[in-house]
Amino acid sequence: MLRFALKNVLTRPLRSFLALVGVSISIAGVVGLISVSSGLRSTMSDTLDKVEGLVMIEANSVDPIFSTLPIDYARRVEKIPGVQACVPELWRVAPNVEGQKTLIGLFNAIVVLGLDPERHTRLSAGHVYSRSMRRGRNIEPGDAGKKRVVVSERIARKYAKDVGGTVKVGEEQFEIVGVYNTGSLFLDGTLVMHLEDAWKFAGFSRDLVTSFYVEATETSPEALARIEKAIEAEFAGEKKKVDCLSTTEWQAEFGNMMKNLDVFLLVVSSIAVIVGAIGILNTMLMSVTERVPEFGILKANGWSRGDVTRLVLAESTYLGVAGGVLGSAIGWAGVTSAAAMMPFQPTAPLWLLGSASGLGALLGILGGVYPARRAAGLSPVDAIRAS
Amino acid sequence: MILRAVDLKKTYAIGGRPVEALRGVSLEIPDGAFTFVVGPSGSGKSTLMHLAGGLDRPTSGTLEVAGQDLARMSDDGLSAFRREKLGFVFQAFNLIPNLDAVDNVLVPFVARGLAEGMRERAREMLGTVGLGDRLHHRPKQLSGGEQQRVAIARALLKDPKLLLADEPTGELDSKTGAEIFGLIRQLHREKGASVFVVTHDTRYIEKDDTVIKVEDGRIVSQAATEGQF
Ligand SMILES: Nc1ncnc2c1ncn2[C@@H]1O[C@H](COP(=O)(O)OP(=O)(O)OP(=O)(O)O)[C@@H](O)[C@H]1O
Ligand SMILES: [Mg+2]
Numbered sequence: 104m105l106r107f108a109l110k111n112v113l114t115r116p117l118r119s120f121l122a123l124v125g126v127s128i129s130i131a132g133v134v135g136l137i138s139v140s141s142g143l144r145s146t147m148s149d150t151l152d153k154v155e156g157l158v159m160i161e162a163n164s165v166d167p168i169f170s171t172l173p174i175d176y177a178r179r180v181e182k183i184p185g186v187q188a189c190v191p192e193l194w195r196v197a198p199n200v201e202g203q204k205t206l207i208g209l210f211n212a213i214v215v216l217g218l219d220p221e222r223h224t225r226l227s228a229g230h231v232y233s234r235s236m237r238r239g240r241n242i243e244p245g246d247a248g249k250k251r252v253v254v255s256e257r258i259a260r261k262y263a264k265d266v267g268g269t270v271k272v273g274e275e276q277f278e279i280v281g282v283y284n285t286g287s288l289f290l291d292g293t294l295v296m297h298l299e300d301a302w303k304f305a306g307f308s309r310d311l312v313t314s315f316y317v318e319a320t321e322t323s324p325e326a327l328a329r330i331e332k333a334i335e336a337e338f339a340g341e342k343k344k345v346d347c348l349s350t351t352e353w354q355a356e357f358g359n360m361m362k363n364l365d366v367f368l369l370v371v372s373s374i375a376v377i378v379g380a381i382g383i384l385n386t387m388l389m390s391v392t393e394r395v396p397e398f399g400i401l402k403a404n405g406w407s408r409g410d411v412t413r414l415v416l417a418e419s420t421y422l423g424v425a426g427g428v429l430g431s432a433i434g435w436a437g438v439t440s441a442a443a444m445m446p447f448q449p450t451a452p453l454w455l456l457g458s459a460s461g462l463g464a465l466l467g468i469l470g471g472v473y474p475a476r477r478a479a480g481l482s483p484v485d486a487i488r489a490s
Numbered sequence: 491m492i493l494r495a496v497d498l499k500k501t502y503a504i505g506g507r508p509v510e511a512l513r514g515v516s517l518e519i520p521d522g523a524f525t526f527v528v529g530p531s532g533s534g535k536s537t538l539m540h541l542a543g544g545l546d547r548p549t550s551g552t553l554e555v556a557g558q559d560l561a562r563m564s565d566d567g568l569s570a571f572r573r574e575k576l577g578f579v580f581q582a583f584n585l586i587p588n589l590d591a592v593d594n595v596l597v598p599f600v601a602r603g604l605a606e607g608m609r610e611r612a613r614e615m616l617g618t619v620g621l622g623d624r625l626h627h628r629p630k631q632l633s634g635g636e637q638q639r640v641a642i643a644r645a646l647l648k649d650p651k652l653l654l655a656d657e658p659t660g661e662l663d664s665k666t667g668a669e670i671f672g673l674i675r676q677l678h679r680e681k682g683a684s685v686f687v688v689t690h691d692t693r694y695i696e697k698d699d700t701v702i703k704v705e706d707g708r709i710v711s712q713a714a715t716e717g718q719f
Contacts, residue, residue, distance in 0.1 A: 400583070403545060405574070
């Protein structure tokens with residue numbers, strides 16, 4: 104019977120092909136979306152794993168880019184028990200690198216980070232960028248006012264630059280002294296320079312920075328939470344209050360974002376599933392309608408309702424499985440080629456491809472139920488008289 | 491008794507207006523009989539055959555075929571009954587277009603899985619009806635007469651208690667028609683099957699056949715012939 108069902112599918116190539124296209128596109132879409140979301144997830148956790156301390160910003164400013172704080176807050180933070188060091192940071196968007204706009208596209212943005220290497224000697228675990236050096240050297244105290252930068256591997260590749268070369272940021276040329284690579288999508292868009300140069304670049308006065316990186320002596324979430332409270336309390340009476348962001352908070356926030364994304368994925372996938380099932384339903388319904396006399400013959404020859412139902416379901420399941428496998432292959436190919444072009448890695452793991460093919464089978468069965476019932480419910484006489 | 495009907499009625503409701511296709515048919519046909527059903531168009535011949543074949547249910551009356559009370563059987567019961575006890579040959583379109591001759595002969599068993607040696611026997615049956623060299627032809631590649639032969643081979647393989655044929659030669663020339671009747675006679679003779687043939691063509695009636703005349707949904711005569719037709 105399975106052979107017979109397969110023949111029935113194969114002898115209507117155009118129609119089967121159309122159903123196949125519908126199913127495989129829906130399934131490829133689901134594979135693509137889930138891959139992107141899981142890629143995003145792993146990129147994010149890569150990033151968060153690399154930042155162990157707290158980031159202190161102006162209250163309610165959300166991101167260091169929108170925050171300004173007096174630089175002397177650092178000394179007050181360092182007096183709080185459990186704080187190892189508090190180093191100033193100045194974050195600015197670099198709207199223009201090498202004469203090209205950088206704000207086009209979500210992952211292309213390049214930011215400038217100014218830091219004070221002298222103060223960084225107090226960090227015991229070091230700073231995320233100094234820990235990730237690949238070539239050349241870190242920004243050093245002697246670089247103050249010398250217009251020198253450290254860039255990421257990604258930026259170096261993008262602008263075809265390397266240690267010893269120069270890069271134009273805004274209207275100024277900077278000499279590249281080092282190349283780092285954190286491997287994180289979000290961290291690797293940063294040009295690191297001396298705070299002196301960043302002040303000049305940003306047009307900031309020398310008593311202001313955007314934020315601080317706070318390293319604690321203990322990195323347990325409880326210790327961090329305690330320090331966070333203490334810091335926020337320290338500046339509660341000031342006009343400029345502060346917020347501390349910890350990896351755990353970011354994780355929570357990111358988790359929330361991903362939850363929304365998951366809901367979105369679920370909705371889109373469900374729509375895809377429905378569309379795919381309707382495609383199969385339509386194909387099978389046309390096929391059943393065309394073959395009314397055929398079902399009459401089968402029934403006259405002793406095929407029961409169940410036999411006819413199984414035949415039609417087998418046909419639609421073939422379509423679904425073929426669409427599922429094809430869709431997984433298309434989705435995988437799409438994800439793989441997109442991964443080469445995107446700064447982060449969408450991943451299509453084997454389980455996803457497997458369950459997408461399974462989803463195809465499910466679509467086939469769903470789309471086949473009604474046509475199968477129709478075929479099974481035909482009265483043999485009507486079917487025979489129809490010929 | 492291969493077939494026993496008592497006051498069998500079949501009414502179709504078409505657009506709210508009832509059409510009485512059979513208006514009370516009572517019949518007794520002994521085992522092994524070769525029966526012709528004749529009568530004008532629209533008289534109810536096919537309807538009677540469909541009821542006898544369990545393809546449709548009577549509106550009222552009793553109908554026993556091969557010892558089974560068809561009116562009381564479930565759908566699945568009727569399917570099994572058709573699969574195990576009956577063979578069908580219709581006027582045209584007896585075959586599944588997607589299957590070759592061998593698979594068409596095997597169609598009754600395809601859903602349940604083929605027993606060992608069945609395929610071999612199907613080939614033999616096709617040989618018996620003279621299609622030994624057409625085993626893998628599709629219906630489209632066969633002539634009308636060859637298609638009817640495949641249907642007969644299918645009935646032969648089933649070894650049915652009752653063969654039901656509705657104008658099996660209706661679309662064939664007289665020479666091919668005679669050959670088809672020859673095969674049906676062979677099935678009757680060699681397998682001992684009862685045969686129930688609806689036809690317009692009285693030339694094929696032979697001595698000792700039972701002839702049932704239907705008119706306007708009623709049986710007007712039933713006789714064992716001695717050549718008077
Ligand atoms: N499904 C149906 N719905 C309504 N009326 C029907 C249906 N099937 C048959 N009839 C009617 O029942 C009557 C008997 O039909 P039937 O097919 O049994 O005649 P027949 O003797 O086989 O005719 P023919 O020699 O032309 O094949 C006809 O009047 C026909 O129109
Ligand atoms: Mg008829």
